Amino acid sequence: MNKGLFPRHEGHLDELSQLEALIQQAGPLLESRVISYSATRDHLYPVYSLRLGNPSPEVPALAFVGGIHGVERIGTQVILAFLESLITRLRWDETLLETLNHVKLVFLPLMNPVGMFRNWRANGNGVDLMRNSPVDADEKVPWLGGGHRLSRHLPWYRGRLGADMESEALALGKVIREELFPAPFSLVLDCHSGFGTRDRIWFPYAYSRTQVVEHLPELYQLRKMLFTTYPHLHYLFEPQSRHYTTHGDLWDHLYLQAIEQQRTFLPLTLEMGSWLWVKKNPAQLRRLVGMFHPIQPHRVRRVLRHHQLLMEFLVRATRSYDRWSSAMIRERNRDEARALWYSDVFCSAR
Numbered sequence: 001m002n003k004g005l006f007p008r009h010e011g012h013l014d015e016l017s018q019l020e021a022l023i024q025q026a027g028p029l030l031e032s033r034v035i036s037y038s039a040t041r042d043h044l045y046p047v048y049s050l051r052l053g054n055p056s057p058e059v060p061a062l063a064f065v066g067g068i069h070g071v072e073r074i075g076t077q078v079i080l081a082f083l084e085s086l087i088t089r090l091r092w093d094e095t096l097l098e099t100l101n102h103v104k105l106v107f108l109p110l111m112n113p114v115g116m117f118r119n120w121r122a123n124g125n126g127v128d129l130m131r132n133s134p135v136d137a138d139e140k141v142p143w144l145g146g147g148h149r150l151s152r153h154l155p156w157y158r159g160r161l162g163a164d165m166e167s168e169a170l171a172l173g174k175v176i177r178e179e180l181f182p183a184p185f186s187l188v189l190d191c192h193s194g195f196g197t198r199d200r201i202w203f204p205y206a207y208s209r210t211q212v213v214e215h216l217p218e219l220y221q222l223r224k225m226l227f228t229t230y231p232h233l234h235y236l237f238e239p240q241s242r243h244y245t246t247h248g249d250l251w252d253h254l255y256l257q258a259i260e261q262q263r264t265f266l267p268l269t270l271e272m273g274s275w276l277w278v279k280k281n282p283a284q285l286r287r288l289v290g291m292f293h294p295i296q297p298h299r300v301r302r303v304l305r306h307h308q309l310l311m312e313f314l315v316r317a318t319r320s321y322d323r324w325s326s327a328m329i330r331e332r333n334r335d336e337a338r339a340l341w342y343s344d345v346f347c348s349a350r
C-alpha cells in the first residue's frame with residue numbers, strides 16, 4: 001500500500017527523488033500537487049506542478065517546464081537547480097520574498113517521468129509529447145522528425161489521428177490555462193536539449209515559417225533586454241521555424257488558444273545545444289542519453305550555472321512586464337523585429 005508522503009514509484013528515478021526532497025525541504029511556501037500520473041507496467045510516476053509566490057490571477061506569471069522529452073534530463077536538472085536555489089533563498093533573501101509578492105512562479109520540472117525512466121524521448125505510449133497537439137504544419141516538415149502518424153515504434157510519433165492528447169500533454173495545458181492565462185502577462189521557459197552546438201531560445205510558431213506571432217514586439221524587447229543586461233550570454237533567440245517546422249507543437253497549440261482569449265502569453269523554449277558536449281567527449285556517443293545530456297560532472301555543473309542567469313532574468317522581466325511591454329514599445333519594435341527575424345518572408349511577399 002501507499003504509505004508516507006509521496007505516491008509510490010519503485011522504479012527509481014533520481015530527478016523525481018530530488019524533486020520530492022525539494023518539496024519537503026521547501027515547506028508551506030511551495031505549493032505542490034500531482035496533476036497526472038504516468039505508468040509503466042510495473043511502476044506509477046506522479047507528474048508534479050509546483051507554485052511559489054503570489055497565487056492571485058492579477059499578478060504576472062512565469063512557468064518553468066522540463067522533461068517533456070525523457071532523454072533530455074538536463075532540462076529537468078536545470079530547473080531543479082534553480083528551484084533549489086530559490087528554496088534556499090526563501091530563508092534569508094528579502095529581495096526574493098519581495099519579488100514573490102508580485103509574481104507567480106509555476107514549476108513543471110518533470111513532465112514525462114516514464115520517458116526519463118526508460119531513457120526515451122517519447123512518453124509511456126510511445127508518443128512524442130511535443131508533436132502531440134492537433135496543430136498541423138502549413139508546409140512540408142522534415143521526414144519523421146517533423147512529427148508523423150506512422151507508428152509509435154518510430155521516434156517523433158504524434159499519436160493516432162483524432163485520438164485525445166496524451167495525459168501529460170493535457171495536464172500541462174490545463175495548468176498553463178489555469179495558472180498563466182488569467183495573468184495580465186505570462187511567460188514560459190520550456191527546457192530541452194539536443195539541437196546543434198549553440199544554446200537557443202525559440203518562440204512560436206513551429207508550424208509555419210510565414211505566420212508571425214502577435215507578440216513579436218514583446219519578444220524582440222525581451223531579447224534586447226537580455227543581451228544588453230548580460231552581454232556575455234550567448235543565446236540565439238529566434239522563431240523555431242527558422243530551423244525546422246513541425247506538426248503538433250504544444251506551445252503553438254497553447255499560444256493559439258491564448259491569442260483567441262486575447263492573453264499576453266510568451267512561450268519560450270530553451271534548446272541547449274548538446275552537439276558540443278559530444279564533440280568534446282565523443283565517448284558519450286556510445287550512450288544514447290549522452291547525446292542529450294552532458295556526462296562529465298564539470299560540464300553538467302557549468303550548464304546548470306549558465307542557465308540560472310537566464311531564469312533569474314526571466315523572473316525579473318516577468319515581474320516588471322509593464323515597464324517594457326507598453327503600446328509605445330510595441331509600435332517602436334514591430335518593424336525592427338520583422339526585419340531581424342522575417343526579412344526573407346516579408347521581402348519575398350512584396
Ligand SMILES: [Zn+2]
Nearest residue numbers: 069072192193
Ligand atoms: Zn526536447
